Amino acid sequence: MAGVASASDNVVDVVATTPIVADLARMVTGQRARVSGLIPPMGDPHTYEPTLRDLRSIAYADIAFTNNLLLEQASLIRVVEQGIRPGTPVVALAENSSRYGGELIQLVEDVALDTVWLGMRIAGSGESFGASRTSEVELQATGVRGPGDVAAFLTTAFGEPEVYLNSADGFDRESNYKGDTATLPVDAHTHMSWAFSQPGIYEVDFRAQVIAEKGARPQPVGDTTVTFAVGVSPTEAGKDKEYVLNEGHQDISVDLDEGKILIRGDAPAKGDTRINYSYPPEQAVVEVPNSAIKEIPASAAFRFLGRPGTDTYMLPQAVLGKHVHGELDPHAWQNVSNAIAYLQLIRDKMIAVDPKGASEYTANADRAVNQLLDLDSYVRNRIASIPRERRHLVTTHDGYAYLGKAYDLDIAGFVTPNPSIEPSTRDMVTLTRTLENLQVPAVFLEPSLEGRAGVLTETAERLGVQVCRIYGDSFSEEVTGYIEMMRYNADSLARCLNRQD
Known part of the structure; x- marks a missing residue:
């Protein structure tokens, strides 16, 4: 109605x-x-x-x-x-x-990088703070000690940085100051890129506070200092640093139940044999190796990192785009x-x-339900018509894991080796090799992204790879309902991936 x-x-x-x-x-x-x-x-x-x-x-x-x-x-x-x-x-x-x-x-992060990647996480229910699922937690950087400047930022899917921390422009430690702050919902985490202008030992101070509801007075959770060894041996951070974090996914985690800030991840620190990887920041050091040196891109958007063409030490965010999420993939309707x-x-x-x-x-x-049972068979049969060696989905939006798992479709994806900077010539070479090695005849873009995914579309056109449509989160004037959307996607995949040159 x-x-x-x-x-x-x-x-x-x-x-x-x-x-x-x-x-x-x-x-x-x-x-x-x-x-x-x-x-x-x-x-x-x-x-x-x-x-x-x-x-x-x-x-x-x-x-x-x-x-x-x-x-x-x-x-x-x-x-x-x-x-x-x-x-x-x-x-x-x-x-x-x-x-x-x-x-x-379960969301599985990309840990195929040769450095640790460091995000931010909110853990626990926060009931003692009067928090709920709609509450927010602020994690604020209040100071940096080290030989150079530190920045933390997100790079969107189309190359623009969103800066959360930049020590080059100073700090304000007043309680109502909102600069150098990441704000996250309860039970969420976000990826983050980290840049350091010079080698050496850095200490970054953080404090966390809960905003139980909009307009409420912030409630302090705790504060801590996270230590980074940038281009130098982690031993230079001191003997009290028992744990060296140098691989996998780690998060600066605000634990609302314990009322403290910890570092937690899915990979152990060097030499740690425990199952639960949780480290007090005062006992850990995050290693940023010399292999993490990157060139600051020419784009004016990255001038906050320094002069274009000069080097910076970079821990990339690992997954392209601003990506705040929980532990489970929300795009369930694709199955x-x-x-x-x-x-x-x-x-x-x-x-x-x-x-x-x-x-x-x-x-x-x-x-x-009967219509959807018919739809499920239709999608399954259409995707099964694609030869197994061609059944690869290359797209800019990581929202199709359910489609891939339910219908035996390989989600090849596209993430640059270093997503913390704009796509480079090397990135385009990598994409070219991916498309050539998989021998896919088509890549797929959602209607709302077609005009902005330049690297993908330009590379596809250069290789003679067709650019086709796929729908993920929403509809359009052409596709106006769920059944129509799923049929369209199945038809688009079958038509474009079955294309013979």
């Missing part, structure tokens, strides 16, 4: 965050309820900010459905949970889909079986808020 949410017409009002969630909700509700989607068809759930109309829809809603697992912006989830009437259910479909047979995929789980969950929650509509919701859901 279409229309604007209202409190006066006795129609059950449903709010859904993403276009995919809204479409699945409409399959179940039919004409029985009114579904208001917050994010428009071409909107990006990772960045969308709610409008005044969204606030009205949320305020009148009888139930809200989200995808979550940190797919949507934390600010959007906060608006939904705080703007909805007390007692109104807010249902995170991906997080609850396992009860209906949904299968979630049609998970979308079926979404439907069944929506059905049961709708019956709970509108028992009189139980038979209608059940009939609609049964019909939709």
Whole structure:
């Protein structure tokens, strides 16, 4: 049912965050309820900010459905949970889909770098601080001691840096100062690039504080100092540094349950034989080897690192693009079986808020499940028609792990060897070798990215590789629903990867 949410017409009002969630909700509700989607068809759930109309829809809603697992912006989830009437259910479909047979995929980071890569993480529930899933934690750098300057930043998928720490422009240690600060939702982590202008031992001071709800006074969690050995032996950091962190994925972690800042990762420090890799910063040193020396690119966007063409010591962020997420991949709907789980969950929650509509919701859901079972077979058969040696997906958006696992499709991806700088000539050579070695006839871009993925499209055109469309998080004027989207993707993969030169 279409229309604007209202409190006066006795129609059950449903709010859904993403276009995919809204479409699945409409399959179940039919004409029985009114579904208001917050994010428009071409909107990006990772960045969308709610409008005044969204606030009205949320305020009148009888139930809200989200995808979550940190797919949507934390600010959007906060608006939904705080703007909805007390007692109104807010249902995170991906997080609850396992009860209906949904299968979630653990996020596996790329550790194929020859240096440690260092991110930032928020761990624990934060209940002692009055925190919830919509709370935020600030991790602020307050000082640096060392022979040169330190910067920490993220590089977007198209080469622009977002700076979080830059000692070259100084520090302000006042409690309300927001510079040199990374802000993360509870139970999330982010990748980060680190740059050091000179070799030597660096000590970077950090403090953390919790903002339980918007506008609330920050509550201090703790402070610490992280030591880096840049281009020198870690032994120069002192005898108290028992652990040398020089490989795998490590995070500067704010542990809300323990009330302290630690370093935690998925690889041990040198010589550590324990299973739980958690290190007090005062006992650890992060090694930045001489092999990490990189040339500062010519782009004006990177002038904060120093003069173009000069060297800097770089720990790259390992995964291209701003990428704040939890432990599970949120793009579950790319496996049609998970979308079926979404439907069944929506059905049961709708019956709970509108028992009189139980038979209608059940009939609609049964019909939709049958359509999705047919869809699952269609996608499986179309992808199976691609010769195994051609079944590689090369794209700029890392959102297709479920598609690959469910339908036997290799997610080849494209990440530069050093994503902390703009794609270089060497990066284009690497991409060229990837496409040549895999012998793929096509690469795939989402409609919203087609005009901006220059390196991928230019290299593809030079090699005579076709650039085709694929849909991930949203729809378009051409593709307006979930079933249509998945069929389109299957057809696009089969058509483009089966292309004969």
